[in-house]
Amino acid sequence: MKVSSNPRRCFFAASNLRRNLFLTLALIVGSFSIASCKRNSNLDIGFMDSSNSNNTNQSNTTQNENMDVKGMADKQGQATQPDKGNFTVQYSDVRNPKYVQMNENFKKQHLLENIADEINATIAIPENVTITFRECGQPNAFWDPKTRSINMCYELMEQMTEDFRPVAKNEQDLNDKVVGAMTFAFIHELGHCLIDVLHLPSTGREEDAVDQLSTFVLLALNGEEGERMALSGAISWGIQYDKIAKSGKTAGELNMLWADEHSMDGQRFYNILCWIFGHNPEKYMALVNSPLPEQRAVRCPQEYTKLATAWLTLLKPYLKDGGAKASAHTQPMTGNMGNNTPTK
Numbered sequence: 289m290k291v292s293s294n295p296r297r298c299f300f301a302a303s304n305l306r307r308n309l310f311l312t313l314a315l316i317v318g319s320f321s322i323a324s325c326k327r328n329s330n331l332d333i334g335f336m337d338s339s340n341s342n343n344t345n346q347s348n349t350t351q352n353e354n355m356d357v358k359g360m361a362d363k364q365g366q367a368t369q370p371d372k373g374n375f376t377v378q379y380s381d382v383r384n385p386k387y388v389q390m391n392e393n394f395k396k397q398h399l400l401e402n403i404a405d406e407i408n409a410t411i412a413i414p415e416n417v418t419i420t421f422r423e424c425g426q427p428n429a430f431w432d433p434k435t436r437s438i439n440m441c442y443e444l445m446e447q448m449t450e451d452f453r454p455v456a457k458n459e460q461d462l463n464d465k466v467v468g469a470m471t472f473a474f475i476h477e478l479g480h481c482l483i484d485v486l487h488l489p490s491t492g493r494e495e496d497a498v499d500q501l502s503t504f505v506l507l508a509l510n511g512e513e514g515e516r517m518a519l520s521g522a523i524s525w526g527i528q529y530d531k532i533a534k535s536g537k538t539a540g541e542l543n544m545l546w547a548d549e550h551s552m553d554g555q556r557f558y559n560i561l562c563w564i565f566g567h568n569p570e571k572y573m574a575l576v577n578s579p580l581p582e583q584r585a586v587r588c589p590q591e592y593t594k595l596a597t598a599w600l601t602l603l604k605p606y607l608k609d610g611g612a613k614a615s616a617h618t619q620p621m622t623g624n625m626g627n628n629t630p631t632k
């Protein structure tokens with residue numbers, strides 16, 4: 289059934305998805321900060337204050353928007369592929385006392401459900417998929433093809449909190465960076481999920497392709513905040529790169545990393561920076577030469593255009609707005625640097 293699509297809906301209903309992710313993650317990052325830094329015991333209240341600072345009219349608007357979004361879950365919109373499934377939320381038992389309260393917060397606030405609603409309103413999928421934040425036993429985030437589930441681990445959020453702490457200016461900045469990097473990781477896993485569920489082709493390494501998707505979604509559709517989130521994603525890989533450089537790993541241990549299906553952490557760091565620069569060369573010119581080498585930078589606008597166009601082409605048949613919003617963001621915003629750069 290074809291229905292008129294809400295013009296506010298777009299590729300991953302980005303603004304609402306971001307807001308819901310932001311609130312969800314801010315809540316639990318705040319909890320980590322409280323656990324590890326008692327003097328900031330009102331940190332998560334600060335986040336909730338900002339989220340609750342809407343006046344009554346705005347709250348009503350949000351409520352109406354949420355109803356609109358829910359209503360789109362089973363609608364076909366302009367997607368040409370059938371919408372036969374939905375993203376749903378599953379909670380798991382948590383044993384580590386550090387994560388118990390966070391798990392309870394998720395259940396009470398229904399924030400994961402709101403994220404699922406946003407994705408359901410945006411994209412048509414042929415089967416049901418589960419989203420869960422859970423205790424995994426190690427810092428990780430992954431798409432599990434057996435259980436058809438996107439799994440985000442509390443341990444990863446805890447690790448990111450510790451990784452970012454030395455470089456954060458203050459607790460607010462720490463929260464923003466962790467939320468940004470976790471959002472990047474979530475959309476990366478959503479990318480793996482979509483490649484599997486929609487049987488999308490990926491001629492390069494899938495890990496690189498879904499880093500591209502995450503960067504594209506954040507940059508193209510989430511404004512300044514999305515740009516900051518993408519930067520946090522890049523910095524999280526830069527921190528891992530730095531750790532490896534200082535780790536004294538043997539050649540054999542490094543070989544395992546070179547052989548891995550993921551690009552090396554340092555490559556992921558430079559890739560994401562390249563796409564951020566390519567998206568808006570004028571705004572991000574300061575990245576060139578420090579740290580992004582100029583030799584790479586000249587190609588980045590082309591790289592960004594190609595990855596954005598490729599992902600939009602792949603996903604368009606499944607997008608309930610027919611890809612209208614995303615298609616406006618497949619070109620760099622400023623500058624023509626590198627448009628005629630030969631491909632080596």
Ligand SMILES: [Zn+2]
Nearest residue numbers: 476480495498
């Ligand atoms: Zn991956």
